[in-house]
Amino acid sequence: DIVMTQSPDSLAVSLGERATINCKSSQSVLYSSNNKNYLAWYQQKPGQPPKLLIYWASTRESGVPDRFSGSGSGTDFTLTISSLQAEDVALYYCQQYYSTPVTFGQGTRLEIK
Amino acid sequence: QLQLQESGPGLVKPSETLSLTCTVSGGSISSSNYYWGWIRQPPGKGLEWIGSIYYTGTTYSNPSLKSRVTISVDTSRNQFSLKLNSVTAADTAVYYCARPGITGTSPYFDYWGQGTLVTVSS
Numbered sequence: 001d002i003v004m005t006q007s008p009d010s011l012a013v014s015l016g017e018r019a020t021i022n023c024k025s026s027q028s029v030l031y032s033s034n035n036k037n038y039l040a041w042y043q044q045k046p047g048q049p050p051k052l053l054i055y056w057a058s059t060r061e062s063g064v065p066d067r068f069s070g071s072g073s074g075t076d077f078t079l080t081i082s083s084l085q086a087e088d089v090a091l092y093y094c095q096q097y098y099s100t101p102v103t104f105g106q107g108t109r110l111e112i113k
Numbered sequence: 114q115l116q117l118q119e120s121g122p123g124l125v126k127p128s129e130t131l132s133l134t135c136t137v138s139g140g141s142i143s144s145s146n147y148y149w150g151w152i153r154q155p156p157g158k159g160l161e162w163i164g165s166i167y168y169t170g171t172t173y174s175n176p177s178l179k180s181r182v183t184i185s186v187d188t189s190r191n192q193f194s195l196k197l198n199s200v201t202a203a204d205t206a207v208y209y210c211a212r213p214g215i216t217g218t219s220p221y222f223d224y225w226g227q228g229t230l231v232t233v234s235s
Binding site (some may be wrong): 001038040048049050051052055061093095097098099100101102103104105106107 | 159173176177211215218219220221225226227
């Protein structure tokens with residue numbers, strides 16, 4: 001199984017500031033035949049299911065604010081929130097879908113400083 | 114708008130079988146080339162993919178659970194189901210059903226049910 005490791009486990013950022021969450025996979029999730037990274041990001045608020053934010057490492061899901069962006073390739077990825085809003089307080093998970101079983105990171109808790 | 118809804122008992126005794134059903138509305142299970150999935154989340158913990166099923170009945174399961182998992186589909190009712198046998202307290206979790214965003218056996222998921230908490234306790 002591909003192990004996904006996120007850092008940090010928790011993060012406190014001031015409103016309007018940039019938040020950065022990292023995700024590292026135990027092996028590359030870049031598929032060479034199509035040059036796509038099989039990496040997604042989700043946001044989860046208390047009592048709610050995960051919400052898809054980003055797929056293919058950097059493609060924003062429809063309706064997701066453009067302050068959310070994804071970057072990285074191979075084994076190292078980043079989710080960036082350019083200007084933190086109060087409604088962004090949540091848990092964030094990365095997920096690889098390069099191979100079965102699909103696996104998730106342990107989650108990063110984002111709070112307001 | 115596609116919607117998924119989990120249903121089933123919220124309390125299961127140890128060693129018994131957990132049974133859940135996911136009802137899909139706003140779209141047909143059999144009209145798309147998706148492997149519909151089950152994912153779980155123990156209280157306060159992360160997400161674990163359990164398994165997925167194609168409308169023809171082809172399934173893939175997480176090797177960590179494979180021997181205990183049965184996933185089935187009923188296209189006439191637009192539902193798919195999960196059975197997990199020989200449950201223990203470690204199987205206590207919120208169980209989600211979800212639709213993939215892409216075809217194939219290893220997808221990301223773009224539509225999720227609200228989830229249902231299943232507690233394993235005597």
